[in-house]
Each structure stands twice: as C-alpha cells, then as structure tokens.
Amino acid sequence: MKKRMLGHSDLKVSEVGLGCMSLGTDKQQALAILDEALALGINYLDTADLYDFGRNEEMVGEAIKARRKDIILATKVGNRWEEGKPGWYWDPSKAYIKEAVKQSLKRLQTDYIDLYQLHGGTIEDNIDETIEAFEELKQEGVVRYYGISSIRPNVIKEFVKKSSIITVMMQYSLLDRRPEEWLSFLTEHKVSLIARGPLAKGLLTEKPVSKSGYLAYSNEELLKVKTDIKKTAPDLTMTEMALKYILAQPGVGAVIPGASNLTQLRENTMAVGGRQLTDQEMKALRFYTKRNIYTVHRS
Known part of the structure; x- marks a missing residue:
C-alpha cells in the first residue's frame, strides 16, 4: 500500500484509510474487519466519539492496542x-x-491521538477559542496534529487562515465533485x-441505482452517468475508477471508504x-460528471 504525507506534517498514511463509522456494533465482526485492514497495509483509521456513542472508538482501541x-x-x-x-x-x-479528548483517549486505550478533527462547525462559532484548545492539546502532547471535517467554504477558509490544521475532510467522489473548488487553495497552504x-x-x-437519485443527479441521470463511467475504462471496475x-x-x-x-x-x-487512469480517461470522467460548488456558507 502506497503512503502519503498529510499536509505539512510527518504523518505518513496509507492511500486508502478505513472509515470506521460503518463497522457496526457487532464486536467480533468489527474486530475482524479492523484486523484485516491492518493486514492489507492500511495504517490510517478514522473514527469519532459520535459513532455509536463512543462504542466505535472502544472497538478501534481494542483492535490496535x-x-x-x-x-x-x-x-x-x-x-x-x-x-x-x-x-x-x-x-x-x-x-x-x-x-x-480525555474520554476519547480512554476509549481508544492510548495516550495520544495522531489527528484530532473538529467534527463540523459554523462561522458563528468562537473559532479562535476552538483553535486555542487544539493548540494547547498539541503542546501537551495529547494530540500530534489537528484538522477539521467540514464542507462549509467560510469555515474552511477561516481555519486555513488562522490555524495550523493539516487536513480538511470533505465528502468527495465522482458524483460529488464540489471539493475540487478547494484543491489548489488547500495545496497552496499545505493542507x-x-x-x-x-x-x-x-x-x-x-x-444498483436507487430510485431516489443522489445530490444533483436525478435517477435517470444516475443511470446514464454510471453507464458513461463504466465505458471510460472497461478494464477497470467502478470502484477502481472512483x-x-x-x-x-x-x-x-x-x-477513507x-x-x-x-x-x-x-x-x-x-x-x-495496478495501472492509474490516463489523462484522457480523467478528462472523460470530468466530462461525464457534474462539477458543482457549494452555494451556501460562503463569505
């Protein structure tokens, strides 16, 4: 598994991490998935205190202790x-x-967190106070680095401008290309x-495509775009292309699927x-899919 550095940090993570929210509450099954992930070369696990009222953190902690x-x-x-x-x-x-953070450390059975993330946020928050909390946790050695999980443009800009975040987590896929607006900005600031x-x-x-559509796509558009994606690189699976x-x-x-x-x-x-997508295939995937932007929470 190839690894990449996160932002301006020294955290070297596997290209594919494991989003732990979908592990469920069956402890035996969850531990089996976590063990297999580590065996496959995944070294980056993402959880949250919110998931199953802390139970998710407990299972992750048991798997990695x-x-x-x-x-x-x-x-x-x-x-x-x-x-x-x-x-x-x-x-x-x-x-x-x-x-x-004390409760998360206890559930995770560790004395430090590599990447502590603010799980949301609005521009009305006292962002300076939030940043101060994360910076103090870094100084105390409890947290190595911090980031935010946010799709809000005004929040992202404020944290990039004021803090030492190394990551921004956003929903991003071929069917939701809104984060592409931010790629050059984040790269410029080493986030x-x-x-x-x-x-x-x-x-x-x-x-199969459901009947409810997805974000900016109607059900009919989804059916068509899936067909277009499939024909872009017939030798690759949909998952591979995505x-x-x-x-x-x-x-x-x-x-982090x-x-x-x-x-x-x-x-x-x-x-x-295996092989990577060619420039022509990348252009085709951009042509077939929509590139919208976030229209709210903009300063």
Missing part, C-alpha cells in the same frame, strides 16, 4: 451528548474539547484533503493498485 505505534489514529470532537438532553448538540468550546464517501454510498460500485480518480487529484491525502464486511474492505484496498 498491541500495535499502536504502527497506526495513524484519527478521531473527531465537537458533537456532545448528555444524559437527560434530547440528542446530540454542537459544542466547539475549549472546555468541552479538552474534556472530550491535505481527506476524501470521505468516495464511493457515493455504494453508487460507484456495482450496486478511487483512482480521487487519488489522482493534487492535494488529496487519502480516501467505509467497509461493513471483509469483501468490501478487500475490494477497496485492491482498487488502488
């Missing part, structure tokens, strides 16, 4: 849940971040893009090997 030094471990913070209150609520305060959802909820696999396209973009640090079973995990890992 004997080999922690070989893992680039990422988790997230900012969504808060309290007994007696309805659902999760947003809290990017310094006090909460510094308390929440890596982490692509979540690179398979567009399975639509960029052999999975992941290779994202990894060919400047500034992309890794793709989820996997709910071993078959999916192996397909995702194998998809980035």
Whole structure:
C-alpha cells in the first residue's frame, strides 16, 4: 500500500484509510474487519466519539492496542451528548474539547491521538477559542496534529487562515465533485484533503441505482452517468475508477471508504493498485460528471 504525507506534517498514511463509522456494533465482526485492514497495509483509521456513542472508538482501541505505534489514529470532537438532553448538540468550546479528548483517549486505550478533527462547525462559532484548545492539546502532547471535517467554504477558509490544521475532510467522489473548488487553495497552504464517501454510498460500485437519485443527479441521470463511467475504462471496475480518480487529484491525502464486511474492505484496498487512469480517461470522467460548488456558507 502506497503512503502519503498529510499536509505539512510527518504523518505518513496509507492511500486508502478505513472509515470506521460503518463497522457496526457487532464486536467480533468489527474486530475482524479492523484486523484485516491492518493486514492489507492500511495504517490510517478514522473514527469519532459520535459513532455509536463512543462504542466505535472502544472497538478501534481494542483492535490496535498491541500495535499502536504502527497506526495513524484519527478521531473527531465537537458533537456532545448528555444524559437527560434530547440528542446530540454542537459544542466547539475549549472546555468541552479538552474534556472530550480525555474520554476519547480512554476509549481508544492510548495516550495520544495522531489527528484530532473538529467534527463540523459554523462561522458563528468562537473559532479562535476552538483553535486555542487544539493548540494547547498539541503542546501537551495529547494530540500530534489537528484538522477539521467540514464542507462549509467560510469555515474552511477561516481555519486555513488562522490555524495550523493539516487536513480538511470533505465528502468527495465522482458524483460529488464540489471539493475540487478547494484543491489548489488547500495545496497552496499545505493542507491535505481527506476524501470521505468516495464511493457515493455504494453508487460507484456495482450496486444498483436507487430510485431516489443522489445530490444533483436525478435517477435517470444516475443511470446514464454510471453507464458513461463504466465505458471510460472497461478494464477497470467502478470502484477502481472512483478511487483512482480521487487519488489522482493534487492535494488529496487519502480516501477513507467505509467497509461493513471483509469483501468490501478487500475490494477497496485492491482498487488502488495496478495501472492509474490516463489523462484522457480523467478528462472523460470530468466530462461525464457534474462539477458543482457549494452555494451556501460562503463569505
């Protein structure tokens, strides 16, 4: 598995990471997937305190405790849940971040997090206070580096301008090319893009198209675009084209597809090997798919 440096850091991650949200709550199955991921050369695991109320972090922690030094471990913070209150609520305060990290460390059975990410955010947040919390955690050695998980243009620009983030995680796939607006900006500032959802909820696999469409695509458009993608490189699978396209973009640090079973995990890992897409194939994929931009949360 090839590796890439994240941003201006010394974190060297596998091109394919594992998005742990889809592991589920069956401990035996989750541990089997995590063990296989590491055996296949994946060293980058992405979880969050939000997933299954911390249970996801616990399973990841159990899987890596004997080999922690070989893992680039990422988790997230900012969504808060309290007994007696309805659902999760947003809290990017310094006090909460510094308390929440202690709980994540406990669940993950480690004394440091390689990449700690703010799990959302709005321009109305006290961003300076949030940055101060992450910087203090770095100074304390609890966090090696930090980043944000956000699709909001005004939030991204503010953090890139004011902080030392090394990554921005965004939903990015052939069916959601909105992050391409930011690739040159992030590259210029030595910040890596982490692509979540690179398979567009399975639509960029052999999975049949649902009747509800996807983002800017109607059901009819999806059927056509899948046919067009398939004919672009007939020797490659849809998964191969989907992941290779994202990894060919400047500034992309890794793709982190989820996997709910071993078959999916192996397909995702194998998809980035072999030949790369040609310039002509890349142009064709851009021609067949839409490149929209985020129209809200712009300054």
